[in-house]
Amino acid sequence: MHPDLKAVIELQQIDLRITELTAQIDSLPTEIQNLEAQLNEFIHTYEERKQRLVQNQKERRELEGEIRSIATRISKHKDQLYEVKTNEQYRAMLKEIEGEEAKIHKIEDQILEEMIEAEQLEKHIHDAAARLDGEKARVASEVTQLQALRQTDVEERERLEKQRQDDAAGLSAGILDMYERVRRARRGRAVAEVREDFCTACNVRLRPQLFNEVRANQALLTCENCSRILYYVEPPPAESAEAQGADARTSA
Ligand SMILES: [Zn+2]
Structure with a gap:
């Protein structure tokens, strides 16, 4: 990250x-x-x-x-x-x-x-x-x-x-400014987790290209709908295994 x-x-x-x-x-x-x-x-x-x-x-x-x-x-x-x-x-x-x-x-x-x-x-x-x-x-x-x-x-x-x-x-002035600006505009929450390909703060789906970039967690990218800074957390393995199992059953 x-x-x-x-x-x-x-x-x-x-x-x-x-x-x-x-x-x-x-x-x-x-x-x-x-x-x-x-x-x-x-x-x-x-x-x-x-x-x-x-x-x-x-x-x-x-x-x-x-x-x-x-x-x-x-x-x-x-x-x-x-x-x-x-x-x-x-x-x-x-x-x-x-x-x-x-x-x-x-x-x-x-x-x-x-x-x-x-x-x-x-x-x-x-x-x-x-x-x-x-x-x-x-x-x-x-x-x-x-x-x-x-x-x-x-x-x-x-x-x-x-x-x-x-x-x-420890943050650069530009990043701190950006954080504070979004925080003021968004009632105290400047950062939002992306789950699947949704912004969990505003529930809007990210464009595929943006989602791929966010998924890498290598830059400060913002939600195009709510302007919050986005980050991605890999779902726990148990959950994805279960999802795969469900997929396998569906296809069988
Ligand atoms: Zn959003």
């Missing part, structure tokens, strides 16, 4: 890896933030339910207090029944008592609802409390792993950037 061709293939491998590393380095802080946000959400919900339970218990105590004061009023009214002078007053008093009793039933229903809510809250709080330490440990460990990965990525990228400078310095 021509040394310049070998050099641009290597340069492309380095550039693709640098791009990949940069994408990962840039996305890791968001991933870490998302993990921490999940944990905060979990803790927030847990705390909110605990507060709601306290509120629920307070509301129940208040409702029970209301029942007691209504019950006191009812027993007072019942005493007053003996003191009324007219039937009209008596009926009015009975009606009052009925009204108060209806209020008690309504409050009892409210208390029942509060009790059902409290039971659900207690279950959620109990489950969350059991999971809380585990969740904290899991997130902390994942965050540590992601931070370590980011550090490894940063170091690898620094190393590759230095290597790229050295490799680029």
Whole structure:
């Protein structure tokens, strides 16, 4: 293989890896933030339910207090029944008592609802409390792993950037220009492998003469469709033997 061709293939491998590393380095802080946000959400919900339970218990105590004061009023009214002078007053008093009793039933229903809510809250709080330490440990460990990965990525990228400078310095200015120009025009990929007689980047078939030249890997040739620098890799022997076998069967 021509040394310049070998050099641009290597340069492309380095550039693709640098791009990949940069994408990962840039996305890791968001991933870490998302993990921490999940944990905060979990803790927030847990705390909110605990507060709601306290509120629920307070509301129940208040409702029970209301029942007691209504019950006191009812027993007072019942005493007053003996003191009324007219039937009209008596009926009015009975009606009052009925009204108060209806209020008690309504409050009892409210208390029942509060009790059902409290039971659900207690279950959620109990489950969350059991999971809380585990969740904290899991997130902390994942965050540590992601931070370590980011550090490894940063170091690898620094190393590759230095290597790229050295490799680029070894190329002639013309070839480096050509590489950079195609790379900019072709979204980061300046070099493409030819498989069979197709450019694998744009899937266009090479003219037979160009294909024969590319196959020799002895010059920097470009795809006539996408302008990428082309190189050829011999298919592994197993594959070609299989293809020959298939051919033999077809002809038999
Ligand atoms: Zn092409």
